Amino acid sequence: MATTRLMKRKTTPGLSVAQSIKDCTDYGKNPVKTEDGKYISAYECDPATVDAEFLLWKSRYRAATGREQKADKDVLCYQIRQSFLPGEIAPEDANRIGYELAMRWTKGKHQFIVTTHTDKAHIHNHIYYNSTTLDCTHKYRDFLGSGRALGRLSDTLCLENGLSVVKQPKMKSQGKYKNYGEWAKGRERPLTFQQKLCAAIDAALEKQPSGLAAFLSLMEQSGYEVKQQRGAISFRAPGQERFTRLRSSTLGKGYGQKDIEAALSGSRTGTGHHSHRVNLIIDIQSKLQGKGSGYERWAKVFNLKQMAAALAFLQENNLMEYEQLEKKAAETTEHFHTLSGQIKSTEAALQTNKELKAATVQYARTRPVFQEYKVRKYSRRFLAEHEADIELYRAACADFKRILDGAKPPKMDELKEESRELVEKKKKLYAEYRKVKEEMREVTAAKANIDYLLGYAEPGRKKEQER
Incomplete structure (x- = not known):
């Protein structure tokens, strides 16, 4: 279930047009609300420079059409607020649905940014889209009933993604629209189709089917329709x-399909996280001082569990020879540090790309002013009237010189494509990084426990036992 609201954003009293746009988009991008920008996506603009890009497209619109509205009547951008029922959706899914809503609503003709806030009990999106079209020839025109049309579109997306919708938007007794609190009051949080499917999978696996065919048969018996196409289930x-x-x-x-197949083959138990998470053994003698016999009993049981987990891990990963374990620990640690270095270099490249895009937008916006300044032979009067724009132009030129070292500035389209590639690369690196980090943690923990058991943790003990 998602409730929506469509709002016009105009110039804030006391602020310029640029400051007004920045003020509302900065609220949406708040790192505290978006988990340090983790849940932000955008279309035909960069989240870091979205306010400047909105402003640039408005300047192009005025230049192309010659039309300009009064400041108090000009709609700078439109804001959609989309709120979801608590516990019904994950932040990444909410952001994806928000992006789809914005794309369908604007038909891909307007720049937009989607920010997902997780700081409240209900996850919600703030979507900002430029009132000016991408071709700089038209502006979005609000229409009678646009709020209801937006709500119906949001409901369609919720149904497509297995989420609930408000079936009776009006309160019969009062003839008013239900607000979010009134609709959710007294309701239990319904399970999504995905959550129900996970529960059905767990129930089927508990019956220990002999193979994939038996598993699919159990799923059909529980009421599910099964489709196999090109190897996907x-x-x-x-x-x-x-x-x-x-x-x-x-x-x-x-x-995932590989996880289920692994569980069916017996190489993995269940569908949750790793069933034998290995933790470091406690050195009881060094920790015992000042503690009673209860702690000693607990520590001994804990250590026995960790040794059992370490043994299960070594058996599952075919690391029963100490040399294999030692080699695996060294390899995973090296791989982890390599990925860490690649992520840092990618983030540095993204930062450079962000600075170049900001400089490009600033340069394009202020260059006509500086050209006029040159035509007027560097008039002091003109400088006094346009000093801020001229300084911004010179700052953009200085950024180009510092970053590019005399090379030709790239085009905005090239910078956007490079940014998309770097973001995709960073996502892939982080996915592998998290996987390798967990693998390194378990391998090194298992090795440390084995070293403790064999006495290798004591200085020189390993060489002595090898002799």
Whole structure:
């Protein structure tokens, strides 16, 4: 279920047009609300320079059409607020649905930015789209009933993604529209189709089916329609419009097709996180001082569990020889540090790209003013009237010189494409980084426990035992 609201954003009293746009987009991009910008996406603009790009397109519109409205009547941008029922959706899914809503609503003709806020009990999106079209020939025109049309579009997306919708938007007794609190009051949080599917998968695996065919048969018996196409497996529950594909990006970690096949083959138990998470053994003698016999009993049981987990981990990963374990620990640690270095270099490249885009926007906006300044032979009067823009132009030129070292400035389209490639590369690196980090943690913890058991943790003990 998502409630929506469409708002016009005009020039704030006491602020310039540029400051007004920046003020509202900065609220949406608040790092505290978006988990340090983790849940921000954009179309035909960069989140870091969205306010400047909105302003640039408005300048192009005025230059192309010659039309300009009064400041108090000019709509700078439109804001959509989309709120979801608490506990019904994950932030990344909310951002994806918000992006789809903005794309369908604007038909891809306007720049927009989608920011997902997670600082409240209900996850909600703030969507800002430029009132000026991308071709700089028209502006978005609000129409009678646009709020209801937006709500229907949002409901359609919710149904497509297995979310609930407000079935009776008006309160019969009062003839008023329900607000979010009135609709949610007294309601239980319904399970999504994805959550129900995960529960059905868990129930089927608990019956220990002999193979994939037996597993799919159990899923059909529980009421699910099964579809196999090009090696991919999908399920559809009664009343569900679309099939849900068996993959971890949709259902969560442990519910991908490879995970299920591994569980069926016996190489992995269940669908949740790793069943034998290895932690470091406690050195009881060094920790015992000042503690009673209860702590000693607990520590001994804890250590036995960790040794059992370490042994299970070594068996699962075929690391029963100490040399193999030592080599694996060294390899995963080296791989982790390599990925860490690649992520840092990618982030540095993204920062450079961000600075270049900001300089490019600033240069394009202020260059006509500086050209006029040159035509007027560097008039002091003209400088006094346009000093801020001239200083911004010179700052943009200085940024180009510092970053490019005399090379020709790239075009904005090239910078945007480079930014998209770098963001995609960073996502892939981070996905691998998290996986390798967890692997390194478990391997090194298992090795440390084995070293403790064999006495290798004591200086010189390993060489002595090898002799």
